Amino acid sequence: MNREDAASPENRNDGEARHLSRLLPPPVTEDLPPERFRHQKEVLMNHIDADSRRVSPAPPTPRPTSRLLRPALLVPVSAMALAGILAGGLALGTDDEERTTRATATQGTDGLLHRLSTVALTRGAPVVRDDQFLYTRSKVREAEIGSGKAVLSPLTEKESWAPQDPRPLKKIGLTRVNGKDEVSNAQLGDDHGTPAGLSRPTYHWLASLPTDPDELLAYLRSHVRKDAEQETDQIVFEQIGVLLGGVLPPKTAAALYRAAADIPGVEEAPDAQDAIGRTGLGIAREDTAHGNRTEWVFDKADYSYLGSRVYRTKDAPYAKAGALLHSTAEIDHAIVDKAGQVPVKVPGPTGKQQAG
DSSP states (O other): OHHHTTSHHHHHHHHHHHHHHSSSSOOOTTTTHHHHHHHHHHHHHHHHHHHHHHHOOOOOOOOOGGGGHHHHHHHHHHHHHHHHHHHHHSSSOOTTTHHHHHHHHHHHHHHHHHHHHHHHHHHHOOOOOTTOEEEEEEEEEEETTSSSSSSOOOEEEEEEEEEESSSOOEEEEEEETTTTEEEEEEETTTTTTSSSSSBOOHOOOOOOOOOOHHHHHHHHHHHHOOOOOOOOHHHHHHHHHHSSSSOOOHHHHHHHHHHHHHHHTOOEEOOOOTTTTOOOOEEEEEEETTOOOOOEETTTTTTTTTEEEEEEEEOOOOOOOEEEEEEEEEEEEEHHHHHHHHEOOSSSSSSEEOOO
């Protein structure tokens, strides 16, 4: 073989395939008929092709390829991840297709959350002073269960002003519901005022959170208020959703999305819809023990957070499966100088907000 032949793409591909084969565990074929092995191999190859089409923005130029080389050249996972798919999908036999499908779905959810994380890092970081307020305008529908039956409220407009002062505060915000002002007091038990934290997230407090996804997830699991009626992972997922509905430091937003990707049970929700009917990219998690499902909705064009919804997945005395319990739509966010101050929209195509 001359030097030119050794450097050819075909020979480099052969070398990559041999390298990958050394990383993967030996194929387990004991007690697996040849026909079953070929069938499961074809299932895996189909999922690999599907993953590749989702990751690649444009179809590759058609050219002859070897089926053996597709995992090494096209699959957007590491060799060890592929080894896990092979071990779980080809070797076990009875639930092979289901396991492979579930692994592929998880990769898709991770992909969306990682894209959201990447986009978050590109967003500008506002300048926020401790004496300012975060203004939020949203549309909300929520169910009242006082009568023993869930009764969904009409669509309500809410405006809120959250103080950015990190000190313990006895007045932790102003809320305007359909034009009527309501003052929010300190959290129950905070006799000296509620400081910045999970129950009162200020911009600078959010910027102080760990930006490593594993550390951030561990922090949230240890600091959320536990509830015997709800899974801790579901509480953490919902807490992340609350934090997303505001103004976030870019690095914190990116870490929150990646932390959410590591919560068991998180999946895509293709039909997600906010309180005013906007559909978008959805991320969801269901509390299977208690039958509630929470979904986040993101704009398909710019990945901005649109809102959320919570609904029943099981029949309950107060609501049937499918009943909506809570839904929000985020309309405006801005940093203003005082409570009650409403930002005005700058005329023009940008539609940016400024304090008015």
